[in-house]
Amino acid sequence: MRKLTSLATALLSLFLLSAPANAYEAINGPLGLLSYDKAKAYDGYTLFTPHTKVSSWIVDTARNPGSKTTYLIDMEGNVVHTWKHDNAAFYAELLPNGNLLRAEKIAGSPVNFGGWYGLLREYTWDGKVVWEYKVSNPRQIAHHGFDRLPNGNTAILIWENKTYDEALAKGRDPKDPALSRNGMVAPGQGPDGQPLQGIWPDALIEVTPKGEIAWEWHVWDHIGTGPDQIDINWHLPLSMGYFARADWTHWNSVRYNPKTDQYAVNSRDFGEIYIIDRKTKKIVWRFGNPATHGMGKAPSGYHDDGDQILFGSHDVEWLPNGNLSIFNNGTHRPSANRSTVMEINPATNQVVWQYQTKDHNSFYSDFQSSAQKLPNGNWLVTSTNNGHLFEVTPGKQIVWEYVNPISVDDKPYCVKRDDAPENQVHRAYRYGKDFPAFAGKDLKPQGKLAAGCPDWYKLMEYKPAPGYDPVKK
Template sequence: MKKLLFHILIILWISFFASCSVDSGDTQITKPVSIAPDSMPIPESNNLGTLLNDPKAYDGYTLYTIYKATYLIDNCGRVINQWLSTYDRGGAFCLLEDGSLLRAGKIINPGLPYGGIGGVIEKFNWQGDLIWSYVYSSPSYSQHHGLVPLPNGNILFLSAHKKTRDEAILAGRNPEHLPEDGLYDERIIEIEPSGSNGGNIVWEWSTWDHLVQDYDNTKFNYGVVSENPQLLDINYQGSPNKDTDWLHFNSIQYHVDLDQIIISSQKLSEIYIIDHSTTTEEAKFDNGGNSGMGGAIMYRWGNPEAYHHGTPADRKLFGQHNAHWIPNDHPDGGKIMLFNNGLGRKTDYSSVDIIDTPKEGTFNYRNNPGEPYGPEAPDWSYSHPDDPVMFYSKILSSAQRLPNGNTLICEGTKGTFFEINEDQEIVWKYVNPITNQGEPLSQGDTAASNVFQAIKYSQDYEGFTGKDLIPGNPLELNFDIGNCK
């Protein structure tokens, strides 16, 4: 029996080599075993486009903008759709429920130098045609950063407005810490679009209506800063420089159920929640911060020193971006997620944080008198598991909780998007292959661009209904995505 098995093995062994070789005279040449295309992975030598697409990644479409173009790509980096503007990017963009693109464009504004400036809001249909635009730009004001489409068709956006040196002193600013150009007043504007290039302002909120200071007791807003956390201290400086742009709001989002707005101040390293269920006149008044009609701050978090409730050691945020509520039907729904850049930490590293705001009832936030707003620490946080400094983007950037519990992260200064699962394992990675001048790079070229934000949409998103979603080629030249599909 053993001899029979031995002979069978010999025959099988010979048959195997016979099937993988050809006879060429006295030399036997072994043929390479062919690999089916479906089993060819993404080449490890790739350094642009999709570098990893694990089955655990959320299968959706990612939207981002670079230079004058906005791209929608699948998980393999193949282009699903693209839009082209005559304006460089203004930082804000999103897909609407009809499949159109809402995008901010940059208008050069020498009179108002502001990082992340926009100035024009455009709407393109799925086919790429410009169907509406609205300019909000002058030497004294400009739209910048965030855009939020509202359920009624209106649009919320951020704007910066110049206040003169005299106006800032009248509001109680210490002249020793005041630049010659004065200060910027940050505002939230709501417009109702009209026609093909117009809009009507229907609501407005201004930081200038919600200031406090303890420097000059002759001014109207003099008070005890620590007793007024619902107001902004006009003399608190988030940096040692005399910054005209002393607040630098860099994101805005809206909560439909609460009718509230969350904004992020990069310079003060704080986030704020305000009420939207007011008239413009009501939004000018201080409501005590947590009940009734008014535009005062309902909740703030990140840097209690800014309202005299802590020291630098109590600071939690460091130049953060992209503060937003996680959708209610997602894991951790209703909590606030943000990209905590780490600008100003003792060690340069970034993290993605989720906080659970202490609530009183449905609409109000709990804050014990004399204490900083909670929580004391994030509910959830991600930083590089091996060495925190390996994950760092001092500006730009975003994070998004996905329906399956994964988290999409845009490491803005590196132009890199990656997705982590619930175990914080990287399951998808993409490196933007388009330069800041809009030129495509080839595999092997060094990536040299930055990205403000990336947004991933479900394949069943309402805006994709009836649309052509057949993927085209990847954006990088000389692409090779193996069997990615």
């Protein structure tokens, strides 16, 4: 190992207190590539977009500009392509044709709930806008997930406003303090911190390339207490604070399955995944919190999770075998705040694989985050809190690890310090080198994102002791 500067030595000592094989997670520490096992990692390119500061959802380009660049990096952390944009990002995905589909935060949102964006744009490889769809008006806002379908349509999640009187007409209990006339326990969820009127349930729209709505599904059309309905009077307990508010169902991801003609969507606040049949528009399966529809025990007091499995979860994904994956944040879980990556078999309602560590705070993220199962069976995990990306094998060994060095001020940093800006990443995606988007493209390494910083990966040269198991340590 080469000689280090005193600063690098100190930082390295702090880092080594948390073994890379256990999914490094720290408030302070090195940024960039931290570990890479070439023999076991899935070779390809990783796409990610730093996004605006999560604790401030108001678009303020002077105080909170957010990153306006999307990055594609190779396995050693070198940039191979970038897309420059006019607006700050939420996240982006790469399409097989080489275009980029990107959620962008625009001014004028009627709400301040975490996850809104308003504008979805498609860019060519060279950065030209070839398609866009905007949902941002006083009673609607696009938020969180989207999905490009095989037929060229695009599925988009939106929040839509319903007045207090409309909610009463649907059976909302006017005596419930969590469902007040303003739709929240405390004011401040509207634009510029103003009180917000009514409630904002979710809807799913399917938009054609011409911008026409080809299909839609609204929570509001499925209100009830049955197993295929959404209970208008169910919400997270008041002890969970701001979650019991006008942002009531809070869906955060959507994926279409062309084999079954079904959508999978995820609700953070209900702690559930739903499968919706596109033809019948029925909820044909739900998982994660049976108490929402009277089929199980709700959490109670300290350490009692009840029958609830998902707590604050994000990013539902269909897998090739028909199973579903989810990043279970574990937020406000009575037994402990602990994040877990799960693969679920909807035919049996069983969790068939999961990744978590003995240390409850290793890769814990109380908001956002994602998990992508790779073709070789590994998983690429995004822990949003600290912009932490890592790849873990089915045997639960970390084989690649990267922490985003680009902060909310759109500048690169070598290390994360107490006084450094936030560096969150909502979701990252790994694409194999044979992904069709890369055909004929120039993917030569262009250097690190944080040029001039120590090459932490080469300096550390960490190797776990023979027989070391981070899960059973």
